Amino acid sequence: MNAHVTEAEALAPETAPAAQEKVLLRFITCGSVDDGKSTLIGRMLYDSQMIAEDQLAALDRDSKKFGTQGGALDFALLVDGLAAEREQGITIDVAYRYFKTDKRAFIVADTPGHEQYTRNMATGASTADLAIILIDARKGILPQTRRHSFIVSMIGVRDVALAINKMDLVDYSEDRFNEIVAAYRDMAKNLGFRSITPLPISALNGDNIASLSERTPWFQGEPLLPWLESVEAGAGDLAEAPFRFPVQWVNRPNLDFRGFSGWVASGSVKPGDAIVALPSGRASTVARIVTQDGDLPVAVAGQSVTLTLADEIDVSRGDILSSVEKQPEVASTVEARLLWTAETDMHPGASYIVKLGARTANASIDKVRALIDIHTFEPAPGKPLALNEIAEAKLRFDRPFPISLYRDNRDLGGFILIDRITNETVAFGMIAPGRAAPETLARDESGAQESGVDWGRLVQNLGEKLLPALGGGVLIGLGAKLFGAPTSTAVALGLADAAFRPLVRGWYGDFRAALAKRKSDDEITPDGAGI
């Protein structure tokens, strides 16, 4: 299947740089209807020799039957696998395809361009490290290009390839290419992309896909596939972030064993590490990291393991075991971006089921602060959300959640809302920095935010900035007594014994409320970069 793998590699799969040693890149294709997304993926699979002979024969037959290219190979049919898609020549749902080259393993999600299926596009985007945004060279930027660009940004993709497709239909015009690229850069300037890499391509003819095309001698960049093999993309190293372990399942084979099965969402853990279970705040120490292959000396972000603790503390599904030093805030209200995915509109004040990590609760939408206008990316006054609309909203959960920002960790800050009657997934949610306390009080602007609340700074700031305004002289006295004059998180936490934490949290909640009241102006970040 893969012509690139040498026999020696194949013969020693554990040691050779075969499949499992390759770095994995997950990307999507997106853009407006008919811009050529599926054709491009089919073309990439074909050019990297991932299409077996029997599949090629089937493609040939299918192209004659359903093809949009007058019987010539229609590469989109390699990806559009549903009967309805083939009949209509469109993509309805996301397709996941897998391919490997010498250098990398790829998971690519081909997403639908039709507005009606935006939620399927967002599903594909949610796990992507990188996006290829396609634009039909004849048509330029369309509303769906804007919508997809916004969603890609909102969902946390930082690097995009801007593939100006169907260059064959504009005579491979450099001017046309430059014009669209300039317009796109202007449109995307507030979307917070780290890199935008433009490429002139023809998915149909294969120009600038596997190798540079002679028809675009003016193009200075790399062709798409080699670029994908080397581009740096994806989230930062979650292994370096504070330890977070959502508990999925309490593992209790007999009376002598009680473990907590889950996955390390960030950071790492070793036996002997002090942890705290949230939201309860009970503290303990990791005793063992249990796996069928034997106990591990350390577990890192991304691993599924079972932990046992030194103490018999109450921990159940949905709790988070966290590092003691850097704990996430525990709250029952959050600010979030919502992408509405249901056919039925949101009912303001209605109650939904929220699922975040392994935790489920009831949630109500307190307030839709603003809708994002897909044409201007500007917020507009809030109203009930309809299918495919994006909004900034305030949600209230009926029990406390350990809260992480989506931009720090997709798995800890992303949630879904479920309609309790229809059981539909009605929204994707992404926890955004709160408008009130934590953002202004406890974070610095350097961009190196942590998801945990910095208790020391919080108390300090409360004293300096707020308490006079709130007339909270008693609290500042208490804070000073408890914490001294903390200068660092570590010092503060050293003092902030677990017993005091609920107390501090109580104040903190009050301050948030007071602050929220003080802030009458609800300023909005108009772009997706904030998440």
Next chain:
Amino acid sequence: MNAPLTHLQKLEAESIHIFREVAAECEKPVFLYSIGKDSAVLLHLAMKAFYPSKPPFPLLHVDTTWKFREMIEFRDKRVKELGLELLVHINEEGVKAGVNPFDSGSRLHTDVMKTQGLKQALDKYKFDAAFGGARRDEEKSRAKERVFSLRSPEHRWDPKNQRPEPWRLYNTRKRPGESFRVFPLSNWTESDIWDYIAKEDIPVVPLYFAKKRPVVRRDGALIMRDDERMKLRPGEQVEELSVRFRTLGCYPLTGAVESTASTLPEIIAEMRASKTSEREGRIIDHDGSASMEQKKQEGYF
């Protein structure tokens, strides 16, 4: 500090996560054990997911009565070794009606003995989630399927209206009678499966390894004559050829490939060099391009 996780470690962790979500959120899950290499990997992952507990669900094999004998032997041995509960279901009505792959054709046989058999078993035990070893790289309608795939009370799949499934968040809510098919191996490829079998030393049915076996050339495929029920057509003869199988199913419907690959490294090398897809050898897949989707809509796994 710590080496980043390899591709296989990531796949393993993701699959284990899926197993645990089902165990935590579904009432009565079952593991559909089809005895092939994907089932072998899936079972291995289930053991890991719950260790030191046993997987909190039984295995179910829907036996069409036409599986290779070596598959059944392997199944019984494996289940015993692991100390798991195995349910075997046979569609007795189909047997009574005399449905078989030779006279009824592959389509009817598969529908009655496999698809209907599966539905009967799921209804009989009222399972609300069934794990399967399907991978998205197998086939283009599978490439479209969710990890948690909702089925109506009639076991139908509605491919045009699947729930969005962002991140690793699975909406496991359902109405009475509805159920899930859950695919923890969704993101694995055939080559990942073999690499993992090699790395973890997972036992698989010996039919995957080349050996001299009695085969008949029929309709362009090499069919192993596993028992006397396969009658020879005029002009046909049984040949002893060194063959192996890339996928396993009902023996009359599973084409063998000529091969001398008798060790794991040889199999992996052969797979990497192969110019055909693994499903080439499955006779049921060829009845039309969208046929897998259709079968799935009707309730086939």
